[in-house]
Amino acid sequence: MRRVVVTGMGIVSPVGTGVEYAWKNIISGKSGIRKIDLFDASNFASQIAGVPVRGDKDGDFNPDLVIDPREQRKMDKSIIYGLVAVDEAMRDANLIDYDGDKRRIGVSIGSGVGGLGSISDIALELDKNGPRFVSPFFVTKAIVNMTAGYTSIKYGLQGPNISVATACATGSHSIAEAAQFIKNREADIMVCGGTEGAVVPVGLAGFAAMRALSTRNDDPVHASRPWDKNRDGFVLSEGAGILVLEEYEHAVKRGAKIYAEVAGYGLSADAYHITAPAPNGVGGARAMAAALKSAKLKPADVDYINAHGTSTGLGDVGEMVAVKKMFGKTGACMSSTKSMTGHLLGAAGAIEAIFSILAICDNIVPPTINLDDPIDEVGNFDLVPHKAKKRKVDVVLSNSFGFGGTNASIIFKRVFNREK
Numbered sequence: 001m002r003r004v005v006v007t008g009m010g011i012v013s014p015v016g017t018g019v020e021y022a023w024k025n026i027i028s029g030k031s032g033i034r035k036i037d038l039f040d041a042s043n044f045a046s047q048i049a050g051v052p053v054r055g056d057k058d059g060d061f062n063p064d065l066v067i068d069p070r071e072q073r074k075m076d077k078s079i080i081y082g083l084v085a086v087d088e089a090m091r092d093a094n095l096i097d098y099d100g101d102k103r104r105i106g107v108s109i110g111s112g113v114g115g116l117g118s119i120s121d122i123a124l125e126l127d128k129n130g131p132r133f134v135s136p137f138f139v140t141k142a143i144v145n146m147t148a149g150y151t152s153i154k155y156g157l158q159g160p161n162i163s164v165a166t167a168c169a170t171g172s173h174s175i176a177e178a179a180q181f182i183k184n185r186e187a188d189i190m191v192c193g194g195t196e197g198a199v200v201p202v203g204l205a206g207f208a209a210m211r212a213l214s215t216r217n218d219d220p221v222h223a224s225r226p227w228d229k230n231r232d233g234f235v236l237s238e239g240a241g242i243l244v245l246e247e248y249e250h251a252v253k254r255g256a257k258i259y260a261e262v263a264g265y266g267l268s269a270d271a272y273h274i275t276a277p278a279p280n281g282v283g284g285a286r287a288m289a290a291a292l293k294s295a296k297l298k299p300a301d302v303d304y305i306n307a308h309g310t311s312t313g314l315g316d317v318g319e320m321v322a323v324k325k326m327f328g329k330t331g332a333c334m335s336s337t338k339s340m341t342g343h344l345l346g347a348a349g350a351i352e353a354i355f356s357i358l359a360i361c362d363n364i365v366p367p368t369i370n371l372d373d374p375i376d377e378v379g380n381f382d383l384v385p386h387k388a389k390k391r392k393v394d395v396v397l398s399n400s401f402g403f404g405g406t407n408a409s410i411i412f413k414r415v416f417n418r419e420k
Contacts (some may be wrong), residue, residue, distance in 0.1 A: 003181045007256040007294075008244030009091025009354045010085035012061055014050030014237050014341050018088060021059035022351075023358050027388040029369045031221035031340050033235050039201055042325030046213035046218040049199045050237030052081070052344030065079070074137040078116030078238070080145035081347075082195030082273035083154070085240035089191065090155060093244040093256060101188075106159030107148045108178040108192040109242070110170040110404075112346025115142035147195050147240075159187040168308070170194045171349030172410050176265040178245050188250045193350035195240035207236055210275070212312060224343075225370035226309035226336035227316050227383055234310040237342030241350030245365050248415075260357045263297070263395070263413040266290025270405030276314050277401060281322030284399065287293060287407035288326045291397060295411045300330045302411070303391070304365050305419060306356045306398040309336025310343050319399065320377045328379075331368075333386040333391070335368040349400035355412060356396040365389045 009019050014032025016022035025032070032050045052061035063072060063080050066087045072080055086109075090096055098105075118141035125133050140146050144161035150269040152161050160181050165171045171194030177193035207213050214233040216223035224235045251258055267292065270283035277284065292299065305327070308319050325333060338357050344351055360363055371385040382389075395415045401407050 002183050002185065003248035004262040005248050005251055006181045006243055006259040006357055007246045007251050008089040008095065009259065010088030010092065010242040011351060011354060012052050012081045012085045012242065013239040013351055014052060015124040017052055017061040017084065018059060019354060023355065024100070026337055026340055027364055027390050028365045029340065029367045029387060031369060033223055033342050036199065038199060039225050044204055045208040046204060046215050047117065047217040048214065048223055048235060050235055051199050052239050072312055074140070076118040076141040076197060078111055078115055078195050078197030079150060080199055080241040081238065082109055082242070083150055085193065085195065085242040085375055086151050086191060089242040089244050095244065098118040102156050103158040104165050104188040105157040106187040106190045107151050107157055107161045108164065108174045108190055109148040109151060110164035110174045110194050110346055111144045111147065112165065112167050112170050112196055113198050113203065114144040116198050117140050120200060120202040122175045136168055145209070151191060157191065167404060168343070168345050168348055169400040169402035170346035170405045170409040171351065172353065172398065172400035172408035175243060175262070175350060175353055175410060176267065176408060179262045180310050181264065181409070182247050183246060188247045190245045191242065192245060193240065193242035194347040196345045197238050199236055199238045204236060214311065217231060222370050224311045224339050226234070226307070226339050226368055227375050227378060228371050229373045229375055230295045231311045231313065231316065234312050235342035236302060237344045239344050239351065240347050241354050243350065243353060258415050260412045261415050262410065264291045264295025264411040266294060268407045268410045269296040270407065275403050276338045277318030281318055281325055281337045283405060284319055284322030284401055284407050285325035287409040288322065288397060291409040291411045295413070297395060297411065299327050302395050303333065303393045304359055304396045304399050305332050305334035306352050306396060307334050307336045308363055308399045309338050309368070311338065317375065317377055319401065324379065330380070331380045333365055333382045333384065334367055337366050339369045349398065352398050353412070356398045357412050358413060359393045359396055361420065363393050365391055365393065
């Protein structure tokens, strides 16, 4: 059986652009949530979001360093976020000048809603000025697979090229699909993850209309509060997370840096409701059980769970019930990094996969900030309130659950020597 390992990572996020900078802020418990200044949000119910900070300092988002500004005009911001994260991941994996067979390198990068802002803008333009003013780049700005397309073109990657769109589970599903291509000998390397640029008026209005968003507008840094009794919804965020996956022997042969192994993954459906999780948690529990079976591990082997943990009333309880079904006898160390990043929709699973891997690398569990008064369902689980915790971490399970009742769980583990 071919083993799949992680050899590169890249992030654009509300807590920083660049893996090192973002991780430093995560383990410091720093929130990336702030008042929206991308547009006038004063008449919206929710006026806060998690958005990458533009600038020239370390940790700031500056796409001009990666993409020609003239080319950026042809792209939705979700594509721009994705390509900046791809650049970091490719450099991290030492693949920029790769001279091997690029027919064996593929791409699996998805998005929950794709070019939502571009779709909204062109609809307004069409209504105002008519079809002659529609940009010829509209379609390629809007469709979900263009980050994958641009990536393959820029780096000459000729292997499998797909884009997953499974709402908030997109990033995790993209990683799982990429790992499968490698296991099935259809690729040796896969560039994978998720990207999202949904902090736009129509995105904010749509989620607000569902009453899904926090309205803690005067206190942004405390707005995202998973499992806290005073939570009032999730915080909409945007950015991208990209991983480079590689067949283990291939990575060893070229001397690649290896962060962790993709040990297993499980997928399931609630088959219950378009937005609400099954109240008995059975769908999420089946995804976790399938991941453990795939990894040939037991619940007691898992050292840390990076939860979906969105800070919604139904979602937090549903996930807790699901986790209890799998880990209730052993307890669990579990936290939600969304308490700091907000919810990046289709990019969330990929960014959280990176944080999960770094927990293994550094033997540190990131905190759940803003957890002042935990819900009763928490029980004996350690949700790592407020401060990161040093502990031995060899195995991490990362959950992503999406609208439509789609569930994904991925297990990463420390890479031991070949004999093991």
